[in-house]
Amino acid sequence: MKVTRVGIVGAGQLGRMLALAGYPLGLRCIFLDKSADVPAAQVASILIGQLEDASTLKQLALQSDVITFDWENISAASLEPLAKITAIRPSAAALQVSQDRLLEKELLKRLKIPVVAHAQVDSKEDLTRAVSDIGLPGILKTRRLGYDGKGQRIIRNSSEIADAWRELGSQALIYEKFQVFSREVSLVAARSLSGQQVFYPLAANTHVDGILRYSVAPYINMALARVAKTYMKRVLSVLDYVGILTIEFFIVKGKLVANEMAPRVHNSGHWTIEGCVTSQFENHLRAICGLPLGSTRPLGFAAMVNFLGQMPDRKRLLAIEGLAFHDYGKSPKPWRKLGHCTILSKNEHRLKQALKDALKLIEWK
Amino acid sequence: MKVTRVGIVGAGQLGRMLALAGYPLGLRCIFLDKSADVPAAQVASILIGQLEDASTLKQLALQSDVITFDWENISAASLEPLAKITAIRPSAAALQVSQDRLLEKELLKRLKIPVVAHAQVDSKEDLTRAVSDIGLPGILKTRRLGYDGKGQRIIRNSSEIADAWRELGSQALIYEKFQVFSREVSLVAARSLSGQQVFYPLAANTHVDGILRYSVAPYINMALARVAKTYMKRVLSVLDYVGILTIEFFIVKGKLVANEMAPRVHNSGHWTIEGCVTSQFENHLRAICGLPLGSTRPLGFAAMVNFLGQMPDRKRLLAIEGLAFHDYGKSPKPWRKLGHCTILSKNEHRLKQALKDALKLIEWK
Numbered sequence: 021m022k023v024t025r026v027g028i029v030g031a032g033q034l035g036r037m038l039a040l041a042g043y044p045l046g047l048r049c050i051f052l053d054k055s056a057d058v059p060a061a062q063v064a065s066i067l068i069g070q071l072e073d074a075s076t077l078k079q080l081a082l083q084s085d086v087i088t089f090d091w092e093n094i095s096a097a098s099l100e101p102l103a104k105i106t107a108i109r110p111s112a113a114a115l116q117v118s119q120d121r122l123l124e125k126e127l128l129k130r131l132k133i134p135v136v137a138h139a140q141v142d143s144k145e146d147l148t149r150a151v152s153d154i155g156l157p158g159i160l161k162t163r164r165l166g167y168d169g170k171g172q173r174i175i176r177n178s179s180e181i182a183d184a185w186r187e188l189g190s191q192a193l194i195y196e197k198f199q200v201f202s203r204e205v206s207l208v209a210a211r212s213l214s215g216q217q218v219f220y221p222l223a224a225n226t227h228v229d230g231i232l233r234y235s236v237a238p239y240i241n242m243a244l245a246r247v248a249k250t251y252m253k254r255v256l257s258v259l260d261y262v263g264i265l266t267i268e269f270f271i272v273k274g275k276l277v278a279n280e281m282a283p284r285v286h287n288s289g290h291w292t293i294e295g296c297v298t299s300q301f302e303n304h305l306r307a308i309c310g311l312p313l314g315s316t317r318p319l320g321f322a323a324m325v326n327f328l329g330q331m332p333d334r335k336r337l338l339a340i341e342g343l344a345f346h347d348y349g350k351s352p353k354p355w356r357k358l359g360h361c362t363i364l365s366k367n368e369h370r371l372k373q374a375l376k377d378a379l380k381l382i383e384w385k
Numbered sequence: 386m387k388v389t390r391v392g393i394v395g396a397g398q399l400g401r402m403l404a405l406a407g408y409p410l411g412l413r414c415i416f417l418d419k420s421a422d423v424p425a426a427q428v429a430s431i432l433i434g435q436l437e438d439a440s441t442l443k444q445l446a447l448q449s450d451v452i453t454f455d456w457e458n459i460s461a462a463s464l465e466p467l468a469k470i471t472a473i474r475p476s477a478a479a480l481q482v483s484q485d486r487l488l489e490k491e492l493l494k495r496l497k498i499p500v501v502a503h504a505q506v507d508s509k510e511d512l513t514r515a516v517s518d519i520g521l522p523g524i525l526k527t528r529r530l531g532y533d534g535k536g537q538r539i540i541r542n543s544s545e546i547a548d549a550w551r552e553l554g555s556q557a558l559i560y561e562k563f564q565v566f567s568r569e570v571s572l573v574a575a576r577s578l579s580g581q582q583v584f585y586p587l588a589a590n591t592h593v594d595g596i597l598r599y600s601v602a603p604y605i606n607m608a609l610a611r612v613a614k615t616y617m618k619r620v621l622s623v624l625d626y627v628g629i630l631t632i633e634f635f636i637v638k639g640k641l642v643a644n645e646m647a648p649r650v651h652n653s654g655h656w657t658i659e660g661c662v663t664s665q666f667e668n669h670l671r672a673i674c675g676l677p678l679g680s681t682r683p684l685g686f687a688a689m690v691n692f693l694g695q696m697p698d699r700k701r702l703l704a705i706e707g708l709a710f711h712d713y714g715k716s717p718k719p720w721r722k723l724g725h726c727t728i729l730s731k732n733e734h735r736l737k738q739a740l741k742d743a744l745k746l747i748e749w750k
Contacts (some may be wrong), residue, residue: 023714040405043428046699046712047726063408063428294662295705297729312704317731319684334411339677342662347411349388359411364662366682 023048024309027084027106029071030091031060033348033357034285037293039064041301047309051090052080060090065164071212072098081105086308088263092283093119093165109213109262109308110283117259118283120385121163121194126279131254134277136270141193144185151178157198157371160184162191171232174198199277201270203238207248208252208266208289210303211256213310218303219249220296220316223288225268231355233384234325234375235288237295238318247276251315264289264304287326294344294362295322318324321371325378328357329385336381337361340374354385388413389674392449394436394469395456396425398713398722400648401715402658403455404429404664413675414453417445424713426457429476435669437463446470451673453628457648458484458530474578474627475648482624485649486528490643494618499642501635506558506676511548515560516543522563525549527556537595539563564642566635570604572613572656573631575668578675583668584614585661585681588653588689590633596720598749599690600653601740602660603683612641629654629669652691652722659709659727660687685729686736687750690743692724694750701746705739719750 024047028035031051036059039049051058051066054088060066067083069076072094081087081102088108092115117123125135139150141160151158156178162171171191175182204227208220221238222245252267259265266286269276289300298306298314306313330352338345340363347359362377365371393400396416401424404414416423416431423578425431432448437459446452446467453473454695457480464477482488490500504515506525516523521543526683527536536556538549555612567590573585586603587610617632624630631651634641654665663671663679671678695717703710705728728743 036408040408043401043405043714044709044711046696046710046714048427062413297659300711301707304704311700314703314709315707317707331411335676338679342680342682344409344663344667345411345677346409349408349411378618 025050025083025085027080027087028385029089029094031058031066032090033059035060035090036063036348037301038305041299042305045305047305050083052076062153077102090286114259114261114283118281119164121161124281128278130161131258133251136277137197139195141195147181147185147195151181154197156197159196160188161194161196162188163194166214193355199270200273201273204268205271206226206266206268207252208264208286208300209252210264210307210313211261212307212313215263216313217256218313218316220292221318222248225288231289232326234323235291236323237291244276263307264300271300290360291322291324291362294364295319320366321368322362322364323371323375324360324362325382326357329354329356331358332382337378340377341376390415390448390450392445392452394454394459396423396431397455398424400425400455401428401713402666403670406664408668410670412670415448417441424715427714429695430563442467442606453673454649471660479624479626479648483646484529486526489646494642495622498616501564502562506560512546512550512560516546519560519562524561524563525553526559526561527553528559539647546562557689564635566637568636569633570636571633571653573629573651573665575629575672575678576626577672577678578627581678582621583678583681584655585654586683588614597652597691599688600656601688609641628672629665655725656687656689656727659729660684683733687727687729688731688736688740689725690726690747691722694719694721696723697747702743705742707739
């Protein structure tokens with residue numbers, strides 16, 4: 021059997037977990053990243069270069085049957101020449117939309133998917149108008165390159181407008197209503213080259229300070245799951261999407277409001293490695309390699325907890341029944357995602373107890 | 386967290402699956418094998434050298450916090466000098482017993498575990514006496530280095546004694562009764578450094594011509610599972626065993642008769658990757674690295690089918706609900722184990738149907 025070579029732009033933990041899921045399928049991943057000191061380079065081969073450098077991207081393309089992404093913020097201009105050399109999945113167009121909070125929200129709106137009230141901000145005047153139209157509190161965000169709460173600033177009263185503008189005003193921005201919600205859930209789905217679609221159960225996510233701390237799944241609410249699936253189908257279809265796509269939703273007064281989407285495997289889907297018949301990583305690879313998608317059936321109740329800033333005591337954590345440990349091989353740094361654990365339990369009660377035990381052993385810093 | 390370095394002697398598919406299970410745990414496997422063209426070398430680093438060469442073994446030991454085995458037939462003499470450098474798990478003593486069909490059977494007998502009638506054969510006279518004592522048909526086997534039906538010869542009538550002796554007589558031999566059995570089952574278990582023990586559900590194995598074709602698990606028979614566990618405990622304890630140990634049993638008139646054991650992860654335990662909370666590979670690593678063992682709870686009904694001699698059509702197989710694919714990255718060769726698939730189903734009925742579908746797509750040759 022010919023080995024399918026998967027080129028992956030970015031070699032972080034998502035890439036690492038993709039590579040590990042790829043080996044059993046007979047796939048070989050090759051990465052591109054700025055340094056060899058990255059999680060995926062410990063488990064697969066890597067080209068060193070700038071992620072948007074034309075010549076290194078070309079090198080990667082020449083060695084790959086298909087290119088995909090651990091990091092989605094590659095410009096359309098950088099990707100364009102590659103499309104002549106190899107397949108790019110998801111497409112540059114899908115990446116472009118997800119790279120930009122404004123384009124993303126406008127696409128969702130066009131698809132009649134509720135989104136948080138927001139306005140484009142290109143000047144201080146835009147911001148003043150947005151604050152007055154949408155109200156306070158709100159969040160000023162960079163349209164591009166924000167993650168884990170970076171590139172964001174809350175505005176609580178209008179006296180903070182000037183400061184916020186000074187801090188972020190050099191970039192294209194978006195002002196969003198500070199949405200009060202009862203819960204955040206995410207839907208991870210895959211669409212294959214032939215158009216087959218599969219949907220994971222919803223996960224309920226707990227963030228603190230903009231960083232995901234833990235996810236619990238399945239979040240059981242049949243009505244919401246059905247609506248989320250309907251929304252997801254619209255996005256998958258309009259983008260002619262191939263691969264895993266994630267949409268985060270707020271639950272506001274019992275209804276879903278889309279917060280953001282990610283054109284890749286997602287932190288809130290890590291639980292699927294142990295928690296579902298086929299993981300998000302395997303299904304992403306199956307999708308982009310033209311293979312049939314695998315079952316997303318959950319195998320019990322699961323909780324995923326991120327390790328941030330420091331690794332917990334592995335030995336003590338592994339003593340918890342049903343716990344699987346994931347070390348990304350990174351060096352510690354405040355708030356850096358260094359790993360995660362997933363607990364799989366037969367029932368919700370046991371899961372809650374085990375999650376409580378795990379949280380006692382995990383310190384975020 | 387300090388990375389634990391696991392040295393593995395032999396870099397076949399068992400080693401490959403160990404390495405893939407090790408990365409999430411924060412372990413780094415390094416292999417020793419005769420060539421770089423081996424399954425595990427595609428996923429981890431490798432030292433090239435003869436498996437029993439003192440200097441390459443020493444090199445491996447110097448780079449490892451613990452040494453373990455993909456291939457168990459390393460002589461005690463080769464391992465002895467390593468014990469001063471690093472930990473060897475399972476121990477040389479455990480390997481020695483399992484390397485030799487006679488020592489193995491005598492240990493089992495001493496532990497009051499039923500074994501097939503057998504006799505030591507060091508001469509043609511021994512063989513003639515054994516045939517007359519034990520009866521026909523029987524199997525003449527080399528005591529060491531036999532696997533997948535190699536180094537064995539059936540004797541159906543006494544006129545075949547001379548031929549059999551001519552073929553195998555240059556090595557230490559054992560003559561065994563040709564045991565008629567209703568089924569073969571295997572028990573995979575792990576014992577940790579601290580003495581913690583876990584037991585997987587029994588798997589029912591189907592061999593053809595001495596090579597495992599498929600295993601179905603859990604094989605549900607509470608009474609037999611209990612007896613198998615009792616036997617396993619005796620062996621684990623007498624060997625002060627650390628790691629995964631496998632015992633294959635024949636079911637003869639409703640009772641277990643031990644056939645052979647393997648001091649390592651085992652082909653009949655591959656289903657545990659998808660079929661149990663913690664796989665045999667992860668539990669072997671947990672055991673030898675001094676970590677707590679993981680749950681062996683089954684997640685449904687599973688069947689594992691070997692790919693022998695040629696790889697099946699990946700795309701068609703992956704279309705089967707609940708099927709996971711395992712490519713070992715080997716080049717095809719008649720009867721070579723090139724990969725396997727595991728199907729996980731909610732119930733036995735579905736599993737049987739899916740297994741039937743899979744078997745239609747798999748040709749052994």
